Amino acid sequence: MDALASLLNGPRAQGAFLLRSMLTAPWSMRIHDEAPLTVVAVVRGHAWIALDRGESQRLTAGDVAIVRGPDHYRVSDEPDTQPQIIIHPGQRCTTPEGRDLAKEMALGVRTWGNNADAETIMLTGTYQLAGEVSRSLLEALPALAVIRADDVDCPVIPLLATEIVKDEAGQEAVLDRLLDLLLIAMLRSWFARSGTDAPGWYRGYRDPVIGHVLCLIYNNPEQPWTVASLAASAGVSRAALARRFSELIGEPPMAFLTAWRLSLAADLLCQPEATVGAVAEKVGYGDAFALSTAFKRVRGMSPREHRTRALRREGVGIDGSRHQRAEEGRATPADPASPPR
Structure with a gap:
């Protein structure tokens, strides 16, 4: 990926x-x-x-x-x-x-x-x-x-x-x-396109070393990655990887990995059937406590608080039941009288 x-x-x-x-x-x-x-x-x-x-x-x-x-x-x-x-x-x-x-x-x-x-x-x-x-x-x-x-x-x-x-x-x-x-x-x-200020994660993917490391992170966030293990997989030294990664991506490898794991966790937590423990395992945290600690430190709320807020925004109950949206006059895509854009 x-x-x-x-x-x-x-x-x-x-x-x-x-x-x-x-x-x-x-x-x-x-x-x-x-x-x-x-x-x-x-x-x-x-x-x-x-x-x-x-x-x-x-x-x-x-x-x-x-x-x-x-x-x-x-x-x-x-x-x-x-x-x-x-x-x-x-x-x-x-x-x-x-x-x-x-x-x-x-x-x-x-x-x-x-x-x-x-x-x-x-x-x-x-x-x-x-x-x-x-x-x-x-x-x-x-x-x-x-x-x-x-x-x-x-x-x-x-x-x-x-x-x-x-x-x-x-x-x-x-x-x-x-x-x-x-x-x-x-x-x-x-x-x-030429001249576009593409983000670091996009430019980095074209680099043979950083692109390989990004694929490892994206496809296998559950692995216990360290700078050393990522560098070994890419065939470079720890110092070389850390320097090259920061230059292209704009942040150190471990900071990027943490942000990616927590973004994945935030998305997975929006699934009504997901548990904090199951999500923690999928994104590379040992248990629910470790994920909760990192999540709260970075995002200012616990995974459960995030999940509750996200499901309420979507009109979904914690039990997975879908509630009627409260937005009066909302048009659905199949409605012949849908409003313009």
């Missing part, structure tokens, strides 16, 4: 918000949903994405934007078009005055807009909850990353465009996996 695959392996899309937007100018939307990560692909026409801090990019057919939350931003036909739509947390959409627009502009299954024969068609996929393992990935991304159609050959976009309007058995799972594939393809292209 490589660095990028490892970071994406835990937090996969699960009932992600997916929508096809069909819009004819003038149109403009203010996005206030505060989602951790959103992918926008332009199928036809063009769109401008402008962050509140001032950065803006024009997207044309085949271009894909990755927007990192929770900051607000605007998507519009032109930079100076005034917002007509506000997207709130829970994907609730209104006019700037507060009038609900979901049903008024519904155009079919997962389709929304102001014109069925629109000039611009966009596909939007939103990861609405950040998994713990994805934290390193989110921190490595800029607020706005744009991948141009000429820079990547991605057959997922037309496939997603076809599948997003279907309402068949298992369709939600199909769309979740397609969104994951699209995100991975775009991230791979983004980090590989």
Whole structure:
């Protein structure tokens, strides 16, 4: 397992918000949903994405934007078009005055807009909850990353465009996996491009020594690794590994290993059936007490406290039962009246 695959392996899309937007100018939307990560692909026409801090990019057919939350931003036909739509947390959409627009502009299954024969068609996929393992990935991304159609050959976009309007058995799972594939393809292209400030864990993977060590850490966190054992596996001295690892990754090997283990633990603890002892064994801690001590030292709470909070956010009881979300007006991806993005 490589660095990028490892970071994406835990937090996969699960009932992600997916929508096809069909819009004819003038149109403009203010996005206030505060989602951790959103992918926008332009199928036809063009769109401008402008962050509140001032950065803006024009997207044309085949271009894909990755927007990192929770900051607000605007998507519009032109930079100076005034917002007509506000997207709130829970994907609730209104006019700037507060009038609900979901049903008024519904155009079919997962389709929304102001014109069925629109000039611009966009596909939007939103990861609405950040998994713990994805934290390193989110921190490595800029607020706005744009991948141009000429820079990547991605057959997922037309496939997603076809599948997003279907309402068949298992369709939600199909769309979740397609969104994951699209995100991975775009991230791979983004980090590989010249001039991109790729994170240390991505650059390090290309190094024959550090890449080998990263694979050991990612694939076998339960092993009792030391700098000496990692160095021996890589065929270098302890001093050489420590120096090279810190130069490329930005922190010592053991600090990186600890952060990875605790991130994995945080993600595994969100599974209702998991016990602290079982998670401790999977991530390289001898017992529940050792994991609890490290977890509380680094994250400021016990594993049980973290698990309880995470399951409450997901609407899942400690016994694994799922509760109804309290977010009024939340639209589901299969709802024909889903709001726009």
